[in-house]
Amino acid sequence: MELSLQNITKKYSDKVAVNDVSLSIEKGITGLLGANGAGKTTLMRMVADIIKPDAGSITYDGVPISVLDSEYRNIFGYLPQEFGFYPEFTVIDYLDYMAALKDLAKTDSKRKIDSLLEQMTLTDVRRKKIRKLSGGMRRRVGIAQALLNDPEILILDEPTAGLDPGERIKFRQLLSEFSQDRIVLISTHIVSDVEYIATRQAIMKEGKIIRDGSTDTLVKEMDGKVWECTVDNKDIKELEKVLQIVNLKNVSSDRTEIRFISDTQTINNASNVSPRLEDLYMWLFGNKEE
């Protein structure tokens, strides 16, 4: 089970959205991290065979996905960033429609829909129109449709957008269980979504994969570079000019604990701490998303 991207390039007029990307994705969860505009969605849409790359090829177990065609789509689940739906559809209408599109038999689809509605805690709103649901609920409907056919390959683009913290945790648990013997690719710019559940992280910037490996391997790069200390609130503005601060935590009315990235100690009382994936992300992308 291997989804392989070889030298993928995609251009929109004169902008190169994805630039010569090669990636081999095996079973388990792979996180695709990157700032907005890094090319994650374009890459995902190519993996989903919605758009064709200008150069390079995408293969599943050695066979180009364009050759596999409907066979590939049969084992594929996709949740795009923008979840489009028909306004006249209720939750159950939509899932029924998607089940028919995924060629599920009527009896199987009913059973599967009932189970997913329960997993996604959507049973109570099954007869409600999707347009009347909250953003989080809509997202859960989107996730449910992606899981309808028990896909071997599941691609989720910003799946947690709009979910509350409780829903996020539940979603991560669901994905961890689901990802056994399956390929799951999650694109996000929210590091915590994938930090602990993904077995592998690929970080994209300006259309290229700039880092690729397990979370542990990647954060090793940050060893000795992440510091924490407590400072006076009045000094923070000055410190922000000279340090790359990745986190701030108020400890009292006039003191704040800061977490910053630096090759050297810089501040006397700063202590070196274990790096996290978010530190690497902030180091690579800075405080501002591009």
Added chain:
Amino acid sequence: MRLLWLETKRILKSRLTVCMIMMAVIFSLLMAYVPVSFYNCANPSGDKEYLSGFDALRTMKEIRSDIEGPIEHEDIKAAVKSYQEVTRKYGVDSEYSLPTEGKVETAKYEFLFWRIKEAYGPENGLSANLNTLSVDDLDEFYSAVHKHLQNNMKLEQEKYPAAQAKALSMYKKVQTPYSYYVGADSTVFDYEELLIFLILLCCVVVVASVFSTDYQTGADDIFRCAKNGKKKLAATKVLSSMTVTLGMCVLCLSVWGIATRLIWGKEGMKTSIQILFSIINLVNLNAGQLMWVLAICGTLMIISCVCLSLFISSCVSKNMVSLILSVAICLAPIVLGWILPNYIIDYAKAIFPSGGIGLQNCILFDIIDFKFFNIGPLAIWTPHLIMGFSILEIPLWIILAIISHDTEKC
């Protein structure tokens, strides 16, 4: 089948579709009622005010009850005689100058006056003056009609003997004597054509967003990743749109047809179209059959237009753009009719699926006309040309819509 059912259900559940169906049904009832509201006749009680609507229809049924049925040469003679006597009595040149009393006296035969003027007119195509005809010397009416057709075709298709021959061979199938029954009026068919035009607009509004809405909302991204989300979905969407369109046409035209028959009565439908439009109309149809022909042709042309709209919808990613383009192409033959000379638009309109739907370019006008598209020795009657193109375009637009949906959408 399941996907087809779900997609059809989806289209039917849309608020826009429900509104369009309701509007189309209301139009159907309205278009059935309006012609009778214009129907009028002189009041036999001597009142100067004309009778109109159902009163006029009832009165006319009483006046013409003994002339209903086949129109024989003797009826023609009686009509000319009545015309001459009444115009002489009131000292006028034509029936239009008659006072109300005179109109009441000629009401029984009035529907025949123009037909007789046509049949016995001079060779230059003008109509005859009924006062100058000698009742006893009148040629047998249906021989005169045949001569008039020959003469008319020579005038209309002077350089095209194939068209002349085709017209004569078509007319050979027309049954004589013609029949007349009260309860048929040519305006009924004008309103049937107007209704077909309105149904077309309603159907186009419904289907114009079938593909484009998926692109606009991003739903298409999800569908494309499903096993049946490419060609099969496109084919299903086309088929369900055609089903909904066919359903709308059948519903509305049935409502209109039933209402029309209830208003005018069944008998009137047996009237030959030659009595309603021109004595030399080339097809052997009565009013009821013409209604069916127009309904079937209209439905086929609407389906053809809908298929074109689906193709447009599969190409553009905005609902509004799809709707505007679809409506614009449906209206193109009407607009081009205002701009282009008749000798071009009479034939060029056929290439549009809506070539026979419109206010001035409806297929009814072609059916009752004598236009032929001449290519070498071949003469194609324009209704055949219009319908031929419309039917041939249906599979073309369907294939193009499916191919277009299958191509990459950014």
